[in-house]
Amino acid sequence: MFREALSALDSARRLQSFDGVSVALTGRSLKSSRRTTSSDFVKYEDKVAEGDTVIVYVGYNVMHAVEVHHGRSLTMKYGTLKHEYIIGKAYGTRIRATAGFVYILRPTSALWTKTLPRRTQILYTPDVALILTLLDVRPGSVICESGTGSGSLSHAIAMAVFPNGHLYTHDINETRVKCVEQEFKDHGLENNTTAVHANACEDGFFVENACDGVFLDLPEPWNAVGYAKRAMSRQRGGRVVSFSPCIEQVQRVHEELEKLGFVQIQTVELVPRTLKIVENESVTLEQFDANSTPTGARDAKRAADDDEPTSAKRPKLEIEKRITTTVSTSSNPVIPFPVQQPTHTGYLTSATLLPKAV
Numbered sequence: 001m002f003r004e005a006l007s008a009l010d011s012a013r014r015l016q017s018f019d020g021v022s023v024a025l026t027g028r029s030l031k032s033s034r035r036t037t038s039s040d041f042v043k044y045e046d047k048v049a050e051g052d053t054v055i056v057y058v059g060y061n062v063m064h065a066v067e068v069h070h071g072r073s074l075t076m077k078y079g080t081l082k083h084e085y086i087i088g089k090a091y092g093t094r095i096r097a098t099a100g101f102v103y104i105l106r107p108t109s110a111l112w113t114k115t116l117p118r119r120t121q122i123l124y125t126p127d128v129a130l131i132l133t134l135l136d137v138r139p140g141s142v143i144c145e146s147g148t149g150s151g152s153l154s155h156a157i158a159m160a161v162f163p164n165g166h167l168y169t170h171d172i173n174e175t176r177v178k179c180v181e182q183e184f185k186d187h188g189l190e191n192n193t194t195a196v197h198a199n200a201c202e203d204g205f206f207v208e209n210a211c212d213g214v215f216l217d218l219p220e221p222w223n224a225v226g227y228a229k230r231a232m233s234r235q236r237g238g239r240v241v242s243f244s245p246c247i248e249q250v251q252r253v254h255e256e257l258e259k260l261g262f263v264q265i266q267t268v269e270l271v272p273r274t275l276k277i278v279e280n281e282s283v284t285l286e287q288f289d290a291n292s293t294p295t296g297a298r299d300a301k302r303a304a305d306d307d308e309p310t311s312a313k314r315p316k317l318e319i320e321k322r323i324t325t326t327v328s329t330s331s332n333p334v335i336p337f338p339v340q341q342p343t344h345t346g347y348l349t350s351a352t353l354l355p356k357a358v
């Protein structure tokens, strides 16, 4: 029953990409079939068009993903912004809202991760970046993923495999599958993605002997490792990566990977720390002295500018040089920002399936 449903879905997908025109399987009509001058997550026009998804950048860590339509408005920290003021503007433009300024940015996978509608816990950009590398995702790769969750990682993979690769993403929760499927359509990623409603630990993956990498973000990933191996290309081999918050999950995944013949099994924990460069306003003793007494730097400068003989100027110029050196080493220090302890998100376990010798 599951296989039949999947193969019907697969045929529908193949037909969709065959003539290059997308047809909605569920929900609203598709961007790619309704407009030709619009931008999406992989197609760039200079100016914002009706129906585009844009990122309204309000400030550090405050931004909103908005699908712009005439007659609608966004209410946020800086008041209200009518979408019609955004439509027709170049990406990157600074726009006045009723109580401040915002910037209109193109969506990237990192900005989408910051602004997407949360349906589950999500993977954040530092983990996403490392996962793409560990999985060796590149344009043309075929990747399987489970679970889809809110589609944070799914968007990054779909954009990375574009234009001719494919992401098969699986979730046990049908509503989440439908939501991400609609988002892929809205974001121009429908021809490179298939969202599948399936239990990865019982039904396995949509493809067999076909993909280059499998990513697992599941409560019991060890139960999906056998299916992951089955999904991977025997001829090309590939990579599997599993994300788990607990070390006990990591241990069980390791055991299973080893049992099934995977090699290069490694686990890393990524603990990112954001740093900020700030201007140091502290004053050195020499500066203080220079600014508060007639001797010191100002005096040295004055002496350097007049016509005194070189031998008379030298000691004062040395004072000036020493001050400059002191200032430049103490300015622009680096501090952790925001000032807080970086938190643990999870462990990433990766392994390689070697190609089968012929």
Ligand SMILES: C[S@@+](CC[C@H](N)C(=O)[O-])C[C@H]1O[C@@H](n2cnc3c(N)ncnc32)[C@H](O)[C@@H]1O
Pocket (backbone or CB within 6 Å): 120, 121, 122, 123, 146, 147, 148, 149, 150, 151, 152, 153, 154, 170, 171, 172, 173, 176, 198, 199, 200, 201, 202, 217, 218, 219
């Ligand atoms: C933490 S979320 C994944 C978040 C996702 N990586 C992201 O970045 O947005 C875990 C997802 O796994 C799904 N899930 C749990 N068990 C599953 C299973 N056996 N098969 C498929 N999906 C499953 C859940 O429904 C949930 O949506």
